[in-house]
Amino acid sequence: VDIYRNPEFFHNSLVLSHLSISSIKDYASLPLTIYKLSQYYSPFSFLQKSIHSTQIEKFRGYVKQGILFSKQNETERLMTKDYYLWDDIREVPKLIENHYNKRQNDIDLLRDMVISSFYVKEVVLRDNLGSVIIGNGYPNSSLNHENYLDLQNGILYLRDFKTSSSLNYTDFKLKIFPDTMEWVKLYLDEMKKTLGGIYPKYLITKRDGTPYKYGKLSGYIKKLMKKYTGAIDFTINDFRHSVATFHR
Numbered sequence: 001v002d003i004y005r006n007p008e009f010f011h012n013s014l015v016l017s018h019l020s021i022s023s024i025k026d027y028a029s030l031p032l033t034i035y036k037l038s039q040y041y042s043p044f045s046f047l048q049k050s051i052h053s054t055q056i057e058k059f060r061g062y063v064k065q066g067i068l069f070s071k072q073n074e075t076e077r078l079m080t081k082d083y084y085l086w087d088d089i090r091e092v093p094k095l096i097e098n099h100y101n102k103r104q105n106d107i108d109l110l111r112d113m114v115i116s117s118f119y120v121k122e123v124v125l126r127d128n129l130g131s132v133i134i135g136n137g138y139p140n141s142s143l144n145h146e147n148y149l150d151l152q153n154g155i156l157y158l159r160d161f162k163t164s165s166s167l168n169y170t171d172f173k174l175k176i177f178p179d180t181m182e183w184v185k186l187y188l189d190e191m192k193k194t195l196g197g198i199y200p201k202y203l204i205t206k207r208d209g210t211p212y213k214y215g216k217l218s219g220y221i222k223k224l225m226k227k228y229t230g231a232i233d234f235t236i237n238d239f240r241h242s243v244a245t246f247h248r
Contacts, residue, residue, distance in 0.1 A: 003031055004051045007058040021073060025066025032059050079248075084231070084238055086246035092116045095228045107194060107207060110187035112224050115204060117180040118156075119221070124174070125240045128158055130217035132203040134188070149203050151188075154181045 038044035225234035
């Protein structure tokens with residue numbers, strides 16, 4: 001209750017504690033969340049009656065201020081972070097294709113070609129390719145929270161973003177370039193032969209059809225980039241920073 005009645009004191013205490021701007025924002029948002037939930041949770045219902053709306057607005061102001069500062073800090077971090085030239089990164093699929101031309105129908109090369117095409121040509125920037133389910137046609141209701149590639153129409157539906165709770169399939173979908181889909185079909189056809197005539201459930205899998213656990217595809221991409229370009233510790237974040245710098 002003291003926190004609600006003295007929002008300035010609470011905020012000043014946070015500032016003097018040398019917390020990061022992001023942490024201060026998070027702490028300031030807690031009273032807002034509790035106040036909002038108090039209307040549904042009877043032991044705290046008195047907050048709705050005893051706390052004036054102007055005090056709540058002060059917390060909202062601190063949170064908005066924190067969000068603004070956090071965005072500014074992130075922009076400054078991106079401006080100074082090391083990055084690769086996006087024009088150089090664009091050459092990676094061509095490097096892999098040159099290897100493939102010498103070793104036709106190699107599953108590992110086809111997998112590498114699919115991954116590099118999605119990250120370079122389609123600019124899919126997070127570690128979500130390891131959990132993409134494949135199928136034909138619009139995703140059914142059972143796949144409501146899954147990443148999904150519609151092979152028939154060449155559309156990728158992504159759900160596991162930071163704001164995934166507010167997204168639905170119609171909000172974030174990517175129309176995949178035809179040449180990328182050709183590599184996908186070549187790769188899946190070879191996987192089908194390896195798996196005894198059935199397609200894997202997921203787009204990117206190991207040779208035995210098992211998917212990569214969440215976050216493990218990042219390690220695979222490090223090895224992929226080192227193998228074809230010599231880059232050490234190239235991560236998915238490097239894709240993000242490099243393309244952001246390029247567009248800026």
